[in-house]
Amino acid sequence: MIKSCVTVALVPQIKTGPWIFWEDLEAGMAKASELGFDAIELFTASADAIEVPKLKELLAKYNLELAAVGTGAGKVIHGLTLTDPDSEIRKKAVSFISDMIDFGAAFGAPAIIGSMQGNILPGNDRKETMSWLAEGLNQLGKHADSEGVMLIYEPLNRYETNLLNTIEAGSKFVETLETKSVKLLADLFHMNIEEGNLEESILNWGKYIGHVHFADSNRRPMGFGHTSMKQIAEALKTVGYAGYASAEAFPYPNSDEAAEQTIREFSRWFK
Numbered sequence: 001m002i003k004s005c006v007t008v009a010l011v012p013q014i015k016t017g018p019w020i021f022w023e024d025l026e027a028g029m030a031k032a033s034e035l036g037f038d039a040i041e042l043f044t045a046s047a048d049a050i051e052v053p054k055l056k057e058l059l060a061k062y063n064l065e066l067a068a069v070g071t072g073a074g075k076v077i078h079g080l081t082l083t084d085p086d087s088e089i090r091k092k093a094v095s096f097i098s099d100m101i102d103f104g105a106a107f108g109a110p111a112i113i114g115s116m117q118g119n120i121l122p123g124n125d126r127k128e129t130m131s132w133l134a135e136g137l138n139q140l141g142k143h144a145d146s147e148g149v150m151l152i153y154e155p156l157n158r159y160e161t162n163l164l165n166t167i168e169a170g171s172k173f174v175e176t177l178e179t180k181s182v183k184l185l186a187d188l189f190h191m192n193i194e195e196g197n198l199e200e201s202i203l204n205w206g207k208y209i210g211h212v213h214f215a216d217s218n219r220r221p222m223g224f225g226h227t228s229m230k231q232i233a234e235a236l237k238t239v240g241y242a243g244y245a246s247a248e249a250f251p252y253p254n255s256d257e258a259a260e261q262t263i264r265e266f267s268r269w270f271k
């Protein structure tokens, strides 16, 4: 069974990003609960931005799970990536993500590595940069495993990273890692830009998919763009995907209506 999820971002620096709810955690959770979502995905400035007991209390109050925690603040606020040529920065990136893994693990939720993967910077070698990414993911995957959670790595579109852009490239890279705890995030928005055929990629590499970002071709809530959801939903069901479809979409036309649109589309394809 695929479960429904909606994003809540609490980081002012990423205010213009594709998040359904922002700023007011409890108001977002109340609306998500009212609409029947199973979970929220949370973006916080750091691992200690919300106290674990407080979040546990809110999740229980609103009958929601924590699906995943985002780490993007590490890049946006602190400039940290796993592929920075400076080894001290890479070390800080690992430490930031490690703390996020611990935070998520208190709820059984994986951490997501999106923008913190970084880029091959001008003048740097692709092979060496990929070895830094592998080193970071191996270290963090081992840590996630010891905490009993997966680690989610997200291939992004070419305008956000030049490391790995497709599910195939991500899967082949994951196969080379020592850790077996790293799974991929299939973000339907990025896939719309990069994949030749979304459903074929899901069918071919489905065993590596651990999380799904549910957004249309234009990053608006599903149904507001031109993604052919029918075939994608069938492919996800065929490969036995049983994680979350998490709405990482613009709050278009506003947060509440974006959440309503998302749950309607979720029910249409996954119920």
Ligand code: LER
Pocket: 017, 018, 114, 115, 154, 156, 160, 187, 213, 248
């Ligand atoms: C993060 O999940 C992601 O997909 C980024 O493109 C958001 O800016």
Ligand code: MN
Pocket: 114, 154, 187, 213, 248
């Ligand atoms: Mn995403």
